[in-house]
Amino acid sequence: MADSLIEPLAQHPPAGHFDTLRGRAGGDRLAAHWNIFFAQEIERLKGAGGIADTAYALTARLDELQQQLARNVEDNGITYNVYSDAVSRTRPWSVDLFPAILTQHDWLGIRDGVLQRAELLNRILADVYGEQRLLRDGYLPSALVHGHPGYFRAAHGIRPAGGTFLHIAAFDLAQGPDGKWWVMSQRTQAPSGLGYALENRIIVARLFKDAFAQLHIERLAESFSALVRSLAAHSPAGDRARTVLLTPGPYSETYFEHIYLARYLGITLVEGGDLVVRDQQVWLKTMKGLEKVDVIIRRLDDDYLDPLELRADSALGIPGILQAWRAGNVVMANAPGAGFLESASVLGFLPALSTHLLGEPLKLPSVASWWFGERAAMHNLLPALSDYVIKPTFNDQARRFVPAIVKRLKPAELQQWRERIVARPEAHSAQAWMPLSHTPTWTGGSASRNEHALASQPPIGMRAMMIRVFALSDGPGRWRVVPGGLTRIAPQGREVVSMYRGGSSADLWVMTDRAPATRTAAMGHHRVDNAVTSRAAENLFWFGRYSERLDNGVRLARIALESLGNTELDLSGRTMDWLHQLAVENGLVNEATASPRVARLLFERALVASLPDRRAELGAYSVATVLDALQRAAFAVRERLAQEQWSLVNLAQQQFYATLGSGSPQTRQALQALVQLTDQSMAMTGAQLDRMTRDDGWRMLSLGRQVERMATLGAALASAFACGVVNDDAGFSLLLSLFDSTITYRSRYQQHRDAYALVELLVLEDENPRSLLWMSNTIMGRLKRLPGIPAAAWQSDGELDGLPHCWDARHLLALADANAHQALAAIIAQAAQAAQRLSDRLTQQYFVHAHALTQSVGS
Structure with missing residues (x-):
């Protein structure tokens, strides 16, 4: 049933490329597993009373699932950024509706080959940073290493805890025209x-529950749990080991992934500034003080790890961390210095x-690879470059070196590449060109109910793909392969796979062949003390302030805008001056x-x-700049x-600019945008109150x-009393509006307006x-729950004497009764x-740890 329905709707890959949908190159029937996959969706249509015997019913169903997938990506905030992109221009993660499916036979071969490679690479690292026999005996060129x-001379002679250099290794695999994996x-x-x-996995498996169960798909969760256990086992701290994930920060292209992994693994996400080295130990700066770190899963490149020994200009690393690692006091996953194994040339020496x-x-072959730094390789390859792909030998962090498929080059371009290779042979590698297998992708098809139109423009496209498979440490000397991974798909009509x-x-x-999994992923059941880092505390504090x-x-x-536009409102000169003063002090206009x-x-x-005005080009740090700072x-x-909460901030920003337009806004537009933003600000406040655990981080917010x-x-x-605004009816009303207390005042005091009532409600009412x-009491309540300073110390230091809970209420009311406005x-x-x-005190105590600056930092 699925064969006859799907075959006309699916494109064929170019000649010579393996067709994963049909199970072979040039096939005309669906592979058995894809037959099962689509049969589940057809049965679902029947069960729902749909029109299961037409192509349109299925395409409409798949279009609906595609829209649901896009909503899930947006709702979950999944992003993949480009370096230097502003936070406001994060790119949504691109994920296809259809999974790539591996049979058990294919997977067992891949798994065994990857396990072997993980062991092989670990042994190579042990030798290169140890006796270096491989270099002396010519198994690896010394110049290449x-x-x-990515090779660290400073790491020579160091053997990491448990002898494990690699805790996480990834392998990019491609399927050749014969279906063999490389x-x-x-x-x-x-x-x-x-x-x-x-x-x-979580998104796609949820959309295709029946197919996921029917095909008996392996779960991923256990591999992640094993990684956490393995890292702890490598540490002297054992089960008590504190593990953190080190990220370059929010401008990293894969920052979402860092957040997601830290949450899923139940560990603390940290940046370099969150860690400090003292006495060859790594410590995490938290609100409770310094806490020892035993394991670091790092997503920070080697070069930036330690400004004392590596890049001196790195603001992302931790001074002295390499010395702490040398001393065996911290486990790093992966060990620094493993980057040279990523060179395309190294693959040629692995057999x-x-x-x-x-x-x-x-067990799992590499695609044929050569290093032009070897004279014989360059002599043999240069005359016959058309069969190869030219790749960089060394790191190309700037991504300026785009791999060149030589057979696609024009004669002039080919000559240029030859000249580059001759000029710097060691910087270039060659790999045999392999036509990549193609996987089905959903391009959409419900725009037309005409089945002939669907067949003429098949909604199931075929695109080149590669898979990334992960080997994770499973205790000292052992590895396991995650039963799944990341499929990467090339853009339509292209053969270079790159996100x-x-x-x-x-x-x-x-x-x-095991029973179907009932859950696709699971969090660990153990509770971890996820400390509030000083950086997180500071950002939460400012998130609250903004x-x-x-x-x-x-x-x-x-x-200001509504009162100035209200012809019925009699604004005195001093009230208008007061509005001007507030507007200047709060950044709404320049002085x-x-x-x-x-x-x-x-x-x-x-x-x-x-x-x-987002950049304050008019001299005022107004609403737009606050919105950006909040984001x-x-x-x-x-x-x-x-x-x-994150979605609310983004939505508020997008709608604010959309309402104001791209040109010079009018007052009407401005008021409309401000009304919308008022509602969204209230929603943000509600999310902060109702969606956050009352921990130290929330107290900081x-x-x-x-x-x-x-x-x-x-x-x-204070300025309203000093300027005499409280004596004007209009000014009195505007002051109540600013405090959002108009309704309370009217219900309590009706139309009676005097300073006594104002002080009673806006200064001394402990339920408003x-x-x-109320603010003062709330502040003191939060301070008493913070770590590090005894509750009484906040008051005894005298720094908070000016807060209202210290004031004499009777004295204030007497001043108000006597109209002593200047004293008030x-x-x-x-x-x-x-x-x-x-x-300032919070900053010194919890964000910069000024009280501990006398202690030595570094190695």
Whole structure:
């Protein structure tokens, strides 16, 4: 049934390429596993009462699944970035609807070959960083190894804990025209793809539950659990080992994967600044102080690890970490210095190395590879380059060296390549060109109900693909292969597979003869103390401050625009001056802007023009700059935020700019954008209150909000008393609006307006979240729960004496009753000053650890 329905809807690959859908090159019937796959979807249509005997019904169903997949990618925030992309331009991860499917026969051959290679590569590393017999005996050219930037002379003589150099190795495999699998490249420095493979599995397997169960697809979860256990077993700390994942940071192209893996493995995501080396030990800077780190899964390239011994300009590494590793005090996965094995030229030497070191030939062959640095290879290859692909020998982190398929080159281009190779033979490698197998991909087909139209433009495309398979350490001297992996697919009509250059991915299913898995992935059941790092605490603190700053800025901008546009509202000169003062202090206009009392229209235009000004080119750090700062702070702690929070920040930003338009916005547009942003700001606040665990990180976020609120509203209230705005009806109303307390005031005091009532509600009411006393009490409650400083110390230091919980309520009310507004202003202004002092104290205590600067850092 599936054969007859699917065959007309599926393209054929170019001649000479293996067809994974049909099981061979030039086939005309579906492979057995693909027959089962599509049969499950056809049966589902029948069960749902669909029109199962037409191609349109199936294509409509697959289009629906494609849309669901795209929503899942967007909802989960799965991204793959390009270096130098701004945070706001992260690229959605590209994953195909159909998985790539491996039979058990194919998989067993791949698994055995990868296990053998993991052992072989580990032995090569042990020799190269040990006795170096392979170099002396000519099994590896010394110039290829020692000339490679991935070789570390400083690591010579070091044997990592358990003798394991590689804990995570990745192998890129391609299927030739005869269906045989070949290793095309290997990744040994900081292999990427594990997290994406897991996320692809969770999304795609959920869409095709019946096929997943019917084909008995292997699960992935156990391999990840084994990796964590293995890393702990390599550490002297054993089961008590603290493991972290070291990331270059939010601008890394695979940062989403780092977040995802850290969450899934239950370990702490750290950047270089989160770690410090003291006495040859690695420590994590947390809110509770320094905590020892035993294992580092690193996604940071070797060059950037240690500015003391490697790149001195690296701001991503940790000074002294190589010495801590030398001393055996930290396990690194992978060990520094494994990068030279990634060279395409190394593959050509592996067959002889396998026989020499393991006493057996390679079970999984490498594609034929040569190094032009060998004179004989260059002499033989240069005249017959058309059968090869030219690749870089050494690291090409800038990705300037695009592999060249020589048979696709024009004569002039071929001559240029020959000249480059002759000029620098050691920098070039050659691999035999292999026509890649093609896998089915869904391109869509429900636009037409005409089955003949579907057949003339088949919705199932065929694209070149490679698979990335991972070997993970399984205890000292042992490895296991993840039963699945990452399928990478070339763009339509191209043969170079690269995610960086526009490729996509697919889930990789491995069939087994065991009973079907009921779950596709599972988290570990053990509880881990996931410490709040100092960096995370700082970013959460500022995430809270920017959230509150956005809320206050939007409210103030609305109040100013609405009041200035309300002809029925009698604004006094001092009230307009007060609005101008607040607008300047809160970054809504630059200080050179005239007060609305002098030039109302010019002030309004300046305020509106500054709202979308992201770079403060108009001299005002207005709403757009706060939105961008909020996004950066949120992005830096994505591993600690619910996906809904991240989505809310992005949505708020996108809609704000969309509403304001690309040109000069009008007041009407500005007010519409501000109203939308008010609702979204409230949603962000709700997510922070309801979707986060009350740990030290959340307390820092809450403190950030209260400190910002105290500083902003305290200063606004003090200036309102100082300027006499509270004596104006309009000014009194605007002040209540700014504190979001209008309804409460009216219900309690009706139309009676005086300073006494204002102080009672906005300063001393301990049940009003917008009163200064409520903020003060909340701040003290959060401080008492923070580690490192006894609760009484916050008060005894005297730094917080200006907070409202220290004030004499009767004295304040007496001043208000006597209309002593200047005295009130002086006292209330202390709240904003105390908030700033508190911010500085938190920074010193928890973010920069100023109290510990006298201790030595480094090796």
